[in-house]
Amino acid sequence: MSAMASNGANQPTPFVELDRAAWARLRDQHPMRLDASEVRRLQGLGDRLDIAEVEQIYLPLSRLLSFYERATEGLHRVTGDFLGERRARTPFVIGVAGSVAVGKSTTSRILRELIMRWESRPTVELVTTDGFLFPNAELERRNLMSRKGYPESYDRRALLRFVTAVKAGQAEVVAPVYSHLTYDILPDEQIVVRQPDVLIVEGLNVLQAPREQPDGRTGLAVSDFFDFSVYVDAKDSDVKTWYVDRFLRLRETAFAQPSSYFRRYASLSDDAAQDIAENIWDAINAPNLVRNIRPTRGRATLVLRKGTNHKVERVRLRRL
Numbered sequence: 193m194s195a196m197a198s199n200g201a202n203q204p205t206p207f208v209e210l211d212r213a214a215w216a217r218l219r220d221q222h223p224m225r226l227d228a229s230e231v232r233r234l235q236g237l238g239d240r241l242d243i244a245e246v247e248q249i250y251l252p253l254s255r256l257l258s259f260y261e262r263a264t265e266g267l268h269r270v271t272g273d274f275l276g277e278r279r280a281r282t283p284f285v286i287g288v289a290g291s292v293a294v295g296k297s298t299t300s301r302i303l304r305e306l307i308m309r310w311e312s313r314p315t316v317e318l319v320t321t322d323g324f325l326f327p328n329a330e331l332e333r334r335n336l337m338s339r340k341g342y343p344e345s346y347d348r349r350a351l352l353r354f355v356t357a358v359k360a361g362q363a364e365v366v367a368p369v370y371s372h373l374t375y376d377i378l379p380d381e382q383i384v385v386r387q388p389d390v391l392i393v394e395g396l397n398v399l400q401a402p403r404e405q406p407d408g409r410t411g412l413a414v415s416d417f418f419d420f421s422v423y424v425d426a427k428d429s430d431v432k433t434w435y436v437d438r439f440l441r442l443r444e445t446a447f448a449q450p451s452s453y454f455r456r457y458a459s460l461s462d463d464a465a466q467d468i469a470e471n472i473w474d475a476i477n478a479p480n481l482v483r484n485i486r487p488t489r490g491r492a493t494l495v496l497r498k499g500t501n502h503k504v505e506r507v508r509l510r511r512l
């Protein structure tokens with residue numbers, strides 16, 4: 193790790209880049225260990241979860257987040273004192289961005305488990321922006337069914353209202369729910385968020401810059417409410433492989449259910465399923481990654497760069 197934040201041309205940059213070993217050494221400076229019962233609980237998140245990875249990569253990140261949380265709380269207190277207000281605590285909001293299938297949900301769930309174990313035992317809510325996709329009927333009306341996951345396929349105003357209300361400390365805030373099984377918003381379901389200490393907002397486009405309004409003004413974006421953000425990054429070809437592998441695995445489980453939107457794919461041969469998954473990837477998810485998602489990477493506080501097998505190889509932290 194270089195102490196100077198600089199690029200090859202020695203130009204100052206806001207980022208510091210650490211390889212896996214350097215990041216792991218930071219962990220040594222802050223001894224951290226999961227006990228056996230914590231390891232068991234975390235393993236419940238998925239049989240493929242590597243506990244060494246949790247300890248070496250995600251535990252240091254959780255520690256860094258706890259420092260940010262404390263500092264941010266101090267800032268809110270300063271503003272409250274200045275205004276002479278005694279307000280309820282403001283939730284600490286973390287954004288998690290990245291491509292379809294790069295591992296945003298897994299990263300978010302690991303972080304939730306680790307944050308819940310901070311000494312202060314905070315309550316943590318995890319929300320995915322999937323719930324703010326327009327329902328399929330509306331996407332069809334807008335001719336966006338082949339652009340699901342693109343910025344314009346979300347009800348961005350509703351998402352912004354949601355995050356603002358949670359951050360403002362509203363007692364109960366509801367969000368719609370998306371089902372990967374029916375491939376649509378569930379009309380009769382919602383989740384209720386009740387004043388969490390920490391909110392994790394996970395989604396493809398959560399780092400998108402604010403849009404210009406029709407009247408020329410610049411609005412706010414959800415990222416304006418993030419106290420910390422993580423971009424999960426990997427090579428395009430690796431993410432494609434993970435997408436296709438997950439698609440093939442889903443044939444035996446989700447796709448096989450009668451209510452599955454993809455039930456016609458359940459009985460496909462490996463080769464046929466592979467072709468379909470690659471076509472969906474190439475037509476929808478890859479262009480979204482290249483055009484909309486990856487361009488927001490520079491806005492993240494931290495970038496986790498994964499190699500094959502989901503192992504994090506490099507970490508880039510914004511320090512200015």
Ligand SMILES: Nc1ncnc2c1ncn2[C@@H]1O[C@H](COP(=O)(O)OP(=O)(O)OP(=O)(O)O)[C@@H](O)[C@H]1O
Nearest residue numbers: 240241291292293294295296297298299434438502
């Ligand atoms: N750290 C990890 N270790 C091992 N496997 C992982 C890890 N993270 C993700 N995976 C696997 O990669 C695939 C995609 O992960 P995940 O569902 O978390 O991605 P996602 O970015 O949330 O995707 P989507 O946007 O489609 O919901 C899954 O099959 C998951 O099991």
Ligand SMILES: CC(C)(CO)[C@@H](O)C(=O)NCCC(=O)O
Nearest residue numbers: 292322340341342396472476477
């Ligand atoms: C719901 C999203 C947009 C995000 O999780 C994604 O999983 C998706 O469905 N994308 C559309 C193309 C596809 O079916 O993979």
